[in-house]
Amino acid sequence: MHELIVCRRPGQFLTNVDPAQISELRRQHDTILWLDLLAPSVAELRLLQEEFGFHPLAIEDAARPAQRPKVDSYDHYYFVVFYCLRMDVDRLSITPIYLFIGHNYLVTVHHAPVPQIAETLRRWRAPDSPLGQDIGALIYALLDAIVDEYFPLMDAVADRAENLEERIFDRFDEGVLQAIFQLKKDLLQLRRVIAPERDVLNVMLRRDIPVFDQQDVTYLQDVYDHLLRTLDAVDTYRDLLSSALDSFLSMQSNRLNQVVKALTIASIILMSVTLVAGIYGMNFRYMPELEWRYGYAWALGLMAAIALGLILFFRRIRWL
Secondary structure, eight states: OEEEEEEEEEEEEESSSSGGHHHHHTTOTTOOEEEEEEEHHHHHHHHHHHIOOHEEEEEEEHSSSOOOOOEEOSOEEEEEEEEEEETTTTTTEEEEEEEEEESEEEEEESOOHHHHHHHHHHHHHHHTTOTTOHHOOOOOOOOHHHHHHHHHHHHHHHHHHHHHHHHHHTTTTHHHOOOOHHHHHHHHHHHHHHHHHHHHHHHHTTTTTOOOOOOHHHHHHHHHHHHHHHHHHHHHHHHHHHHHHHHHHHHHHHHHHHHHHHHHHHHHHHHHHHHHHHHOOOOOOOOOTTTOHHHHHHHHHHHHHHHHHHHHHHHHTTTO
């Protein structure tokens, strides 16, 4: 499924243009062309090679659902792999988008809906749109819309991290361990996406291909700064989660130590009481208290006194 948008002059758009006219439109330097392909068919991918002359390796990468974020420089265009990120019910959703960027055209390929494309198109077609006939401004608007969605994502990560800290320190929920590892896994995926995207922007800022002018570079620098902020936030939350995990394990170990300490104290008291019972349980014929009227009470009192004395001793040394 494809949609072809052609901007001949500011404020005037043509839609659903015959794909056979792409080659002719590309030769018109005052025309900006945007072709968007959603879940492209084999025939539509062949169209990219026939009408745009894209390299087969780039088209092959665009046909695959998962590629590492990157930018490849060809003779007259860039091939860029970027990612749209969002959080769906505490699950990270990652959607790749492939961009072919020329001096007067943009081709976007994606295998799932990308809301940022519709938002960028709306801004481009607005009567007072500042994007106009500048392909660099159009690329900036699309990348900026994609990267701006990273901030609500990081807010969701922050909420999840705060909830995990509450479950650890306030309630000590032992089921939090799985949630910590899941969030750490999501942050690792985020870093694997955002860190290479930073390198993508670095290459585009160098202007190896004359697609962007100085004004466009200034705006792309803003997208680059947003990526850096997001990457710093990812690293910060990874460190916080590592600290939270260490705290959880320390608290769990401390609780185990408390249980072991209580069992040790109970064992010492019972062993001491058992010592008295064992002495009076010996079957010797001549024992001083064997026929004593108060022998039974004496033995019980002695056991109680020993147990009380040990309890007071343990409280004094702050074991209880």
